[in-house]
Each structure stands twice: as structure tokens, then as C-alpha cells.
Amino acid sequence: MSFDIAARLLATFETTLIAPNAPFDRFLRGDDTALTKQQKEGLELFMNTGCTACHNGVTLDGQAYFPFGVVKRHRA
Numbered sequence: 001m002s003f004d005i006a007a008r009l010l011a012t013f014e015t016t017l018i019a020p021n022a023p024f025d026r027f028l029r030g031d032d033t034a035l036t037k038q039q040k041e042g043l044e045l046f047m048n049t050g051c052t053a054c055h056n057g058v059t060l061d062g063q064a065y066f067p068f069g070v071v072k073r074h075r076a
Contacts, residue, residue, distance in 0.1 A: 011065065018059070 019025060024043075026034035035043065046052070057063045 023034045023039070027043075046055075055061065
């Protein structure tokens with residue numbers, strides 16, 4: 001298996017990851033008690049400082065893939 005194939009497989013797998021019952025998910029479904037006061041303050045800061053311009057959608061990933069070059073290839 002090549003590096004490129006492994007990278008594509010991993011990227012495809014990561015798009016399937018969901019957390020259907022995490023505290024944030026419960027909060028989005030209307031459970032106001034799912035987040036602590038500090039978490040709600042952090043969410044407000046996140047939304048009010050423009051983070052949602054890129055981090056949006058169900059998984060807050062913006063539904064896009066941006067390769068930032070964090071993976072460095074090593075030649076054998």
C-alpha cells in the first residue's frame with residue numbers, strides 16, 4: 001500500500017466519524033444542561049470571534065479538506 005492510498009483511506013474514514021451523543025450534540029438538540037457555564041462561554045466566544053466562518057456544519061469542520069502540510073513524507 002502506498003502512502004497516497006493510505007492517506008486517502010484515512011481521510012475517507014475520518015469523514016465518517018460522528019459523535020451522536022456528545023455534550024455539544026445534546027446541547028444542539030436543545031438540552032441546555034448538556035454544557036457547563038464555562039463551555040457555553042467558550043461557545044459564545046467561538047461564535048462571536050468569527051471562528052464559524054471556517055468551522056461550521058455538523059462536525060464544525062467546514063465540510064472541506066485543507067491539507068496544511070502536517071504530514072511529511074519520508075523516502076525509504
